[in-house]
Amino acid sequence: MAERKELILKIVGKEFVMFQNVKDMYGRASCQDNPKTFKIMRTSQFTGWSTGALESYLNDLDDAAGSNRNLLAEKYARMMQSTLPLKYFEIKHLLPELDQETILLVNKIVAIEVEWQKAAMNKYPDIVGRGRPIYSSQDSSTSTSMETYIRGELLTYSRKTLDLYYQNCLRLKSKGINGAVVTLLAMVKMHGYGTLEEANEKIRAKSGFGVF
Template sequence: MDFENSEGKIKIIKEILEREWQFFQSAQNTGGRAECQDNKEEFLIMRKSQWKTFPLNVLKSYLEDLKEAEKNKSNLVVEKYARMMKYSAPEEYEKIKGFFPEILPEKRETVNQIVKIYLNWEKELMEKYPKLTSKGRVLNSKDDTPEHTSIETYLKGELFSYSFETVTMYLMYIKECIQKNINLAELNIENIIKEKGYTSLEEAESKI
C-alpha cells in the first residue's frame, strides 16, 4: 500500500496544500470571514494528515482537479462547503445550487459507495477510541445543524468536489484497503494526533 512519504508524494501534497489554502482564503462566508481561515497551522495539519493516507495516483489526479478549477476560475473549496449545505442548510443550498456543476448519477453512486465504507471505518474508530472521537464531528447527516456538520456530510461535500476520475481511482484504492484490513479513517486520525505531539492513538485516548 502507498503510505510511504516518498519525495514525490511529499512534493505533490505540498502543492495541493498551497492551492487549497489559497482557495480557502478566497472563500466568503455569509456571516463574514470564518475563524478557521486565520488558523493556517490547524488547516495544514488536518489537510496534510488526510492527504498522507491517499495513494500517489489519486493525489496526482486531485492536483489536476485543482489546476483545472483555477484555470476555469472556479473554487473547489467553496464548492465543497456549498455542497455540504444540501444537508446542513437545505434552504440556503436551494438558492446557490445552480452555481455548481450537476452531479452525474455515476459519480453520485461512486461517492455513495466510498461514504458507506468510510462511515463503517469511522464507527470502528469510535468504538475503539470513544474519548478521542467524541471531540470530533458526529457521524451522520441526520444530525447536522447549520453550525455543526457531520462526518457523512463533510465527506460527501469533499468527494463531490473531486472529478469523476479522481473519485473512481479513490474507490478502487479503498477497496484495496478493505481487502488488506486497513482502516483509512484510523490512519488519518493517527496522522493528526502525531502532528499534535502524541506518539499513538492509545496515548491520545488516555490523555484527552
C-alpha cells in the same frame, strides 16, 4: 515517499489559497486565519491516499484554478444541502451538475468512510468524539457531520480522482486497514503524540481541554 510528501505539500498549499477565498454568509471564519491547523487537518487526510489519487486531485485543483472555480467553496456549498437546505436551494444553480453515476460512486465511498468512522469511534472515542458527529442525520445549521463533510468534498472531485480514490478505499479494506484511523494517526503525530492510544488516554485524562 519524498514524492508523496511533495504532492501533499502542493495540494495543501493550493487548497489553502482557495480556502482563503471562501466567502461565508456570516463573514470570514476564524479557521481561515489558522493556517497551522488547516495544514495539520488536510495533510493528515491525504496520508492514506495512493500516489495516483494524489496526482489526479492535484490536477483537479489546477484545472479548477484555471477555470476560476473554487473547489473548497463548492465543497461547503454541497454540504448545505443537508445543513441549510433552503439556502442550498438558492445557490444550487451555481454548482456544476452531477451525473447519476458520479452520485452513486460517491455514495459507495461515503458508505465505506462512515463504517471506518464508526470503528474509529469505538476504538478511540475520546479522539473522534472531539470532532464532528458521524451521521448526516445529526446535521444542523451549526453542525456538519463527517458523513456530510465527506460527501460534500467527494462531489468536488473529478471522475478520475473519484475512481482512483474508490480503488484506494477498496485496497485499504482488502488489507484490513481503516482509512479513518490512518488519518487520525497522522493527525495526532503532528500534534506530538506517538500513538493513537497515547493521545486517546491523555485526552480522556484531561477531559479534552488543551490536549491538541
